[in-house]
Amino acid sequence: MAGTSRARATRVWLWRWRVSPLRRRSDRAEAWIVLGTWLLALLGAVLAGVATADAMERGMAENRARTRAVSAVLTQDATESGTESALGTVRVKVRWTDANGGSHTDRTKADADATAGTMVTVWVNREDELVSKPVAPSEARLQAAAGCVLVALGAGTAVLVAGRLPRAFLERRRLAEWEAEWERVGPGWKKRMLG
Known part of the structure; x- marks a missing residue:
């Protein structure tokens, strides 16, 4: 096919900005x-x-400034508390003491093999309510x-x-x-x- 020329379309960059009699206002x-x-x-x-x-x-x-870590003690064996999650934890009852000496109880996650009396770290807000662990910086x-x-x-x-x-x-x-x-x-x- 020697001698056969093929027409190639060329792309003209910024054609709308060029001066041309074919350029419309639009x-x-x-x-x-x-x-x-x-x-x-x-x-x-x-x-x-x-x-x-x-x-x-x-x-x-x-959120990190409003929460603090406190030590809590499990008040029951983890095996008594119910079903185990996919991560190997269960929700178990814990007790902790606030800065004024008041006692609080709630449920938190603990290892499935934890026993009553085990110390765990929980996170509480300013009202001494359990909250999830804050995100690290x-x-x-x-x-x-x-x-x-x-x-x-x-x-x-x-x-x-x-x-x-x-x-x-x-x-x-x-x-x-x-x-x-x-x-x-x-x-x-x-x-x-x-x-």
């Missing part, structure tokens, strides 16, 4: 919409991600980073999707203009083709 408007959409998507993603990470880290730090940073990435991706995607709406409007408008132009020019083409 092309310029679409260029500005695309530029604005990408800038807003990047800026919005960064701001939303950073704000999310900061809020998550602050929230987990406040390193784990908080990891969770905040994951939240940052997810929110940034969501915010950026939302802006990009919203940017498609005015572009779709412009595309419909261009198609309507082409149709109107063809209605005006089409009959002349038909006469030339048939005549």
Whole structure:
């Protein structure tokens, strides 16, 4: 097939920004919409991600500040308390003393083979109610980073999707203009083709 030339489509970068007699006002408007959409998507993603990470880290730090570890004693054998979880723990009754000397009881997780009288560490809030163990600072940073990435991706995607709406409007408008132009020019083409 020597000598056969193949037509190749070339992509012209930034064609909407170039000066051309074929460029329409809608092309310029679409260029500005695309530029604005990408800038807003990047800026919005960064701001939303950073704000999310900061809020998550602050929230987990406040949770750590509101809780404290106390020693508690099991008041029953773990085997008496019920069914074992998949992690090998059971909910068992414990007793602990608060800073004022008051005694409190509640249920917490303990090893399935723990016996009454075993000391365990539990976490309590300022009202001396059992709460779950707070997230460690390193784990908080990891969770905040994951939240940052997810929110940034969501915010950026939302802006990009919203940017498609005015572009779709412009595309419909261009198609309507082409149709109107063809209605005006089409009959002349038909006469030339048939005549």
